[in-house]
Each structure stands twice: as structure tokens, then as C-alpha cells.
Amino acid sequence: MLGSWGQYSSVRGACGLLVAAALLVSSVPTMAAGVSEVPAAAASASVTVAAALPASVRTTANLNLRTGPSTGYRILATIPKGTTVKVLSRASNGWYKVSYAGRTGWVSNHYVTAVASSSPGALPASVRTTANLNLRTGPSTGYRILATIPKGTTVKVFDRASNGWYKVSYAGRTGWVSNAYVTTGSGTSTPTAPSTPRSTGPNRTSRVVLTFDDCPRTLSAFTAAIDYAASHNMGLVIAPTGNCLSSFKARYGVDLAARARAKGQWVINHSVSHPDLRPLSCSAAAAQLGGTGVHTNFGRPPYGAVDASVVCAYDRVGMAIWTWSRDTLDWSTKSKATTVARASAARAGDTVLMHMQWQGFAPDSLRQIKANLAGRGLGVCRAYRGADGAGAVLRTPVLLPSSLPC
Numbered sequence: 495m496l497g498s499w500g501q502y503s504s505v506r507g508a509c510g511l512l513v514a515a516a517l518l519v520s521s522v523p524t525m526a527a528g529v530s531e532v533p534a535a536a537a538s539a540s541v542t543v544a545a546a547l548p549a550s551v552r553t554t555a556n557l558n559l560r561t562g563p564s565t566g567y568r569i570l571a572t573i574p575k576g577t578t579v580k581v582l583s584r585a586s587n588g589w590y591k592v593s594y595a596g597r598t599g600w601v602s603n604h605y606v607t608a609v610a611s612s613s614p615g616a617l618p619a620s621v622r623t624t625a626n627l628n629l630r631t632g633p634s635t636g637y638r639i640l641a642t643i644p645k646g647t648t649v650k651v652f653d654r655a656s657n658g659w660y661k662v663s664y665a666g667r668t669g670w671v672s673n674a675y676v677t678t679g680s681g682t683s684t685p686t687a688p689s690t691p692r693s694t695g696p697n698r699t700s701r702v703v704l705t706f707d708d709c710p711r712t713l714s715a716f717t718a719a720i721d722y723a724a725s726h727n728m729g730l731v732i733a734p735t736g737n738c739l740s741s742f743k744a745r746y747g748v749d750l751a752a753r754a755r756a757k758g759q760w761v762i763n764h765s766v767s768h769p770d771l772r773p774l775s776c777s778a779a780a781a782q783l784g785g786t787g788v789h790t791n792f793g794r795p796p797y798g799a800v801d802a803s804v805v806c807a808y809d810r811v812g813m814a815i816w817t818w819s820r821d822t823l824d825w826s827t828k829s830k831a832t833t834v835a836r837a838s839a840a841r842a843g844d845t846v847l848m849h850m851q852w853q854g855f856a857p858d859s860l861r862q863i864k865a866n867l868a869g870r871g872l873g874v875c876r877a878y879r880g881a882d883g884a885g886a887v888l889r890t891p892v893l894l895p896s897s898l899p900c
């Protein structure tokens with residue numbers, strides 16, 4: 495994970511500066527002369543927060559134990575530097591819930607270092623790929639692909655990142671691979687799937703996925719589109735904001751996400767309030783992804799806007815980014831005919847972007863798009879009927895399968 499530090503240092507550094515003065519007790523000498531930079535220990539700790547929950551952490555400074563996971567909460571005690579404390583959980587902003595001296599409270603992740611992982615295991619000498627697997631320049635899907643390692647290849651292991659990814663060598667190159675798609679010599683195997691392209695997400699079929707973001711204009715419009723999709727064997731992907739869900743819940747007592755899932759449709763995250771996540775720190779962006787809204791394993795960043803800090807946030811909340819491969823610009827044209835035409839021009843496997851508040855999200859538009867695609871020999875992702883695709887339409891799982899049964 496150290497390799498990612500340089501990429502994020504400006505964002506994290508700024509964040510660290512803000513918390514440092516308020517966080518550390520006044521007796522810490524490094525703070526007294528003025529905060530000029532984040533301590534090195536804090537820097538290395540802060541890049542490990544996306545990892546598996548450590549069993550315990552060791553404080554790298556005199557550190558306040560607080561009643562909640564931010565400096566806004568009351569101080570319960572000050573934990574001396576170098577103390578190892580047991581970790582109970584982790585907040586979405588990275589703070590750890592720990593126990594110390596008979597008390598339970600929260601500490602900043604910036605001033606601790608992980609002592610032991612909850613599932614450590616010795617570093618294997620080599621691993622075997624269980625799928626065609628991307629070798630990347632760093633330990634997450636946010637990094638550039640160097641090569642694709644064929645399924646069944648054994649590669650030598652050099653290191654493991656705090657998130658579990660392995661540093662390996664393959665075909666003369668050194669890079670990182672996900673630990674989810676390799677098996678160690680012991681034969682331990684984890685569920686497999688090829689890594690997910692951002693633009694088409696978990697759809698690995700030739701069927702076209704129609705996706706609708708943001709928020710419907712009315713409950714009746716939403717219900718009409720969802721019901722039409724279900725009864726005409728279409729599996730849409732909807733990406734409502736958290737504020738949208740809250741609003742419909744407050745006005746009608748209806749959970750749009752649950753209603754869509756009940757009709758065999760897929761639901762992904764679209765942040766709480768739809769900001770451009772790029773200017774936000776990793777923590778602030780993660781709060782947008784982990785706050786009110788859809789909690790699942792795929793999310794669409796507002797405006798499709800992604801940078802290193804945004805990737806950091808998605809990694810932190812354990813969500814994969816799913817953008818799109820075809821944009822109808824429905825919000826711009828506001829034209830039903832143009833929106834239908836652009837969606838109907840999709841190619842095999844495309845993820846088509848539309849919005850619930852515009853012209854594509856209506857029974858007649860869905861009907862036309864499906865018919866037009868069929869005329870070009872293309873199918874639309876089908877309503878969920880379980881893994882075998884047979885029988886009645888079923889409620890979709892909250893977590894999307896790594897390969898969508900389109």
C-alpha cells in the first residue's frame with residue numbers, strides 16, 4: 495500500500511493537518527512547534543485503512559480515546575504512545591473503535607499502526623491464479639494494468655499489501671494482483687471472477703444494461719417503469735442518491751431500492767447528495783458513499799468523475815466503480831426520441847447511461863429501446879430469476895454478483 499501514498503499524499507496530508515492539532519494532546523512535543531507536516535507514522539497508517547480489520551493497533555503518539563469517531567466527540571482518556579489496543583470495529587471515516595483501560599471508545603486511524611491482521615497467514619512463496627487476472631502497477635483496481643495473467647498460472651509472491659493484494663512477478667514484470675483470484679499452495683480457494691471493467695461493471699454478457707441514475711420525478715413514474723421492466727423481462731440498473739431514497743421514504747413511506755429489487759431489478763450506490771467527489775478528501779468522499787443511500791458492492795460516482803482520491807474512497811468502503819460505456823445525454827436533450835435512439839444504438843455488452851427523471855425512464859421508452867435493440871440482434875439484461883435464469887422474477891440480492899446474470 496505504500497506505493498499508493500505518493501498518489502494520495504496531497505489530499506491525505508491536508509486532511510491530516512486539519513485533525514492533527516485538535517487530536518493530539520498538548521504534551522506532544524512535535525506539535526508544539528507548529529504543525530508543518532503529518533508525522534511519518536501517521537502517513538503510513540493512513541494508507542492502510544482499506545485493509546481487513548486489524549486485530550489490534552499500536553498508538554504512534556499520545557492519542558485521545560473519544561466517545562465517537564471524530565474529534566468532535568468527548569475525550570474519555572489519553573492512550574500513551576506505543577500502547578497496543580484491541581480493535582472492535584472501524585467507522586466509515588477510518589477511525590477505530592478500541593478498548594483501553596476498561597473503556598471502549600474511538601481513536602483516529604492516523605496515529606496508529608496495525609499490529610496484527612484478523613486473517614494474517616504467512617506470506618506464501620507463490621500463488622496460482624484462479625481466473626485470467628490483471629497484473630497492476632499498484633495494489634487496487636485503480637492502478638494501471640501491466641499484463642493479464644492467464645488462469646492457472648503460478649507466480650512468485652514478494653509481498654502482500656495491507657488490503658491483501660499480492661506483489662508478484664510475471665513474465666519479467668513485477669506488479670500487484672488481487673488476492674481474491676488466486677489460490678495459495680495449501681489449495682485454499684476464494685470465490686472467483688475476472689476483475690471488473692469500470693465502464694461495463696459486472697455485466698460480462700453481450701446483453702445491454704440500461705442504467706438510470708439520480709431520482710424519479712414521481713412515485714407513479716418510478717413504479718410504472720419498474721413494473722414495466724419486470725413484466726417485460728428487463729433487468730434495469732438503478733442508481734438513486736441517498737437523498738432521493740430519503741425523500742421518497744419521507745413522502746410516501748416507500749423504499750425505492752427495495753421496491754426495485756422486489757421486481758428483479760439491480761440497485762447500486764450513487765452517493766448521498768451527488769457532489770463531484772474529486773475535490774473531497776478520501777474520507778469525505780467515503781462518507782458520501784457510506785452514508786444514507788444504497789449500501790452495496792457497486793457504485794456510480796456522480797458525473798462519472800474519478801480521480802485517485804475517489805478511487806481511494808471506493809476502495810475504503812469496499813465498493814467497485816461502475817460508470818458507463820454509452821451516454822445518451824438524456825438530461826441535455828430532454829428528448830424522448832433522441833434518448834431512445836441513442837440507447838438503441840448500443841453495442842453488445844454496453845452499459846447505457848440514462849436518468850430516472852428524464853425521458854428514457856418510462857414504459858414506452860423501454861419498450862422502444864428493447865424492440866430496436868432486438869431488431870439489431872441485441873438483448874437487454876433480463877429481470878432476475880435466480881442464477882439459472884428460469885422461473886418467476888425474484889428479488890435481487892443487495893450485493894451484486896461478480897458476474898451479473900443478464
Ligand SMILES: [Zn+2]
Nearest residue numbers: 707708796797
Ligand atoms: Zn447522477
